Amino acid sequence: MTADRVFDRQIGFLIEIDALKSVLRQSTIVNRSRRENSAEHSWHLAMFAMVFAEDRGDLDLLKVLKMLLIHDIVEIDAGDAPIHGAGTMDKASLAQQEQAAAERIFRLLPPKQADELLKLWREFEDGLSPEARFAKGLDRLQPLLLNTLTEGGTWTENGVTEEQVYERYGPAIRGASESLWLDARALVRAYFDRRKTDG
Amino acid sequence: MTADRVFDRQIGFLIEIDALKSVLRQSTIVNRSRRENSAEHSWHLAMFAMVFAEDRGDLDLLKVLKMLLIHDIVEIDAGDAPIHGAGTMDKASLAQQEQAAAERIFRLLPPKQADELLKLWREFEDGLSPEARFAKGLDRLQPLLLNTLTEGGTWTENGVTEEQVYERYGPAIRGASESLWLDARALVRAYFDRRKTDG
Numbered sequence: 118m119t120a121d122r123v124f125d126r127q128i129g130f131l132i133e134i135d136a137l138k139s140v141l142r143q144s145t146i147v148n149r150s151r152r153e154n155s156a157e158h159s160w161h162l163a164m165f166a167m168v169f170a171e172d173r174g175d176l177d178l179l180k181v182l183k184m185l186l187i188h189d190i191v192e193i194d195a196g197d198a199p200i201h202g203a204g205t206m207d208k209a210s211l212a213q214q215e216q217a218a219a220e221r222i223f224r225l226l227p228p229k230q231a232d233e234l235l236k237l238w239r240e241f242e243d244g245l246s247p248e249a250r251f252a253k254g255l256d257r258l259q260p261l262l263l264n265t266l267t268e269g270g271t272w273t274e275n276g277v278t279e280e281q282v283y284e285r286y287g288p289a290i291r292g293a294s295e296s297l298w299l300d301a302r303a304l305v306r307a308y309f310d311r312r313k314t315d316g
Numbered sequence: 317m318t319a320d321r322v323f324d325r326q327i328g329f330l331i332e333i334d335a336l337k338s339v340l341r342q343s344t345i346v347n348r349s350r351r352e353n354s355a356e357h358s359w360h361l362a363m364f365a366m367v368f369a370e371d372r373g374d375l376d377l378l379k380v381l382k383m384l385l386i387h388d389i390v391e392i393d394a395g396d397a398p399i400h401g402a403g404t405m406d407k408a409s410l411a412q413q414e415q416a417a418a419e420r421i422f423r424l425l426p427p428k429q430a431d432e433l434l435k436l437w438r439e440f441e442d443g444l445s446p447e448a449r450f451a452k453g454l455d456r457l458q459p460l461l462l463n464t465l466t467e468g469g470t471w472t473e474n475g476v477t478e479e480q481v482y483e484r485y486g487p488a489i490r491g492a493s494e495s496l497w498l499d500a501r502a503l504v505r506a507y508f509d510r511r512k513t514d515g
Contacts, residue, residue, distance in 0.1 A: 132465065135345055156356035160362070164330060
């Protein structure tokens with residue numbers, strides 16, 4: 118592949134992923150003016166990783182950041198899968214759509230880079246390596262935090278109970294870090310306490 | 317500082333920087349539906365770095381990514397400084413506002429992390445290290461690319477000539493990589509050629 122062709126493919130990929138800025142998530146941003154998009158969500162998660170990876174010598178932070186930056190790119194084709202809509206979703210069909218999306222979008226890059234990003238995305242999806250577990254935990258912690266700041270956000274909209282929050286967010290966040298989960302659980306506890314008092 | 321207090325400060329910082337999602341830049345996103353915000357811009361730049369840092373063994377990519385993820389956070393207080401408004405801006409006053417913003421926002425974090433991010437932001441601003449030069453070059457390349465895709469974008473709005481594009485984008489992008497500038501210049505050339513043909 119000539120140098121020009123490499124550049125053309127890299128630029129083609131970078132233009133294509135601009136579309137992630139138009140994929141809307143269920144959560145709103147903190148000031149509640151609008152729903153969050155998946156590109157700015159990915160940035161926010163990368164900041165979570167920078168902040169919470171301190172004193173985690175067991176983690177390759179560069180790998181975590183790369184994973185978080187690319188983890189939602191498949192949503193350009195497959196859309197965002199809401200946490201609380203799991204009951205109504207065909208998981209196998211979604212996984213298939215996401216795999217096809219990863220192939221289409223990452224393969225816009227020159228072959229070596231495409232291989233690297235496909236492998237990294239697969240590692241995130243599988244959630245088995247320490248880096249993938251950490252990344253997946255943060256991907257639950259960030260919307261949890263947004264919900265506690267926006268009158269329950271998607272919990273209120275979907276009638277999600279405190280117990281269901283523990284069930285749906287706990288395992289992934291504990292997989293990232295036990296102490297992070299203790300802190301996150303305290304945020305959830307405080308939120309539901311406030312709601313009782315207010316309501 | 318107790319562990320709880322560390323977590324509270326980290327969360328306080330992560331909530332504060334959510335505001336970067338509401339700082340609007342001059343450029344529009346590729347589909348032209350709206351202006352780009354600085355959070356999603358930072359994500360896009362980090363993706364540019366992942367793609368173009370290949371074969372750059374001289375660069376610490378982790379440092380580049382951290383820089384790009386935090387480089388615009390000062391805009392929460394100081395606003396976005398447009399490339400083409402430079403003539404009307406008081407540079408010293410802006411630098412002062414940005415320094416104050418960095419102090420206020422990064423100091424929300426526990427002291428050690430605050431020190432690290434302030435140092436990294438300063439290194440980016442100074443633009444002297446290889447990582448800072450690379451990051452600053454990408455921060456010019458991304459809006460250049462958006463402009464070539466959106467009928468000239470901020471160039472058209474501000475009556476910027478082809479020659480002025482070379483002057484305002486060239487030095488930073490060449491500082492990142494000579495070959496990247498050759499490719500970027502070809503994109504600019506092709507855009508202005510199309511514009512002449514279209515009329």
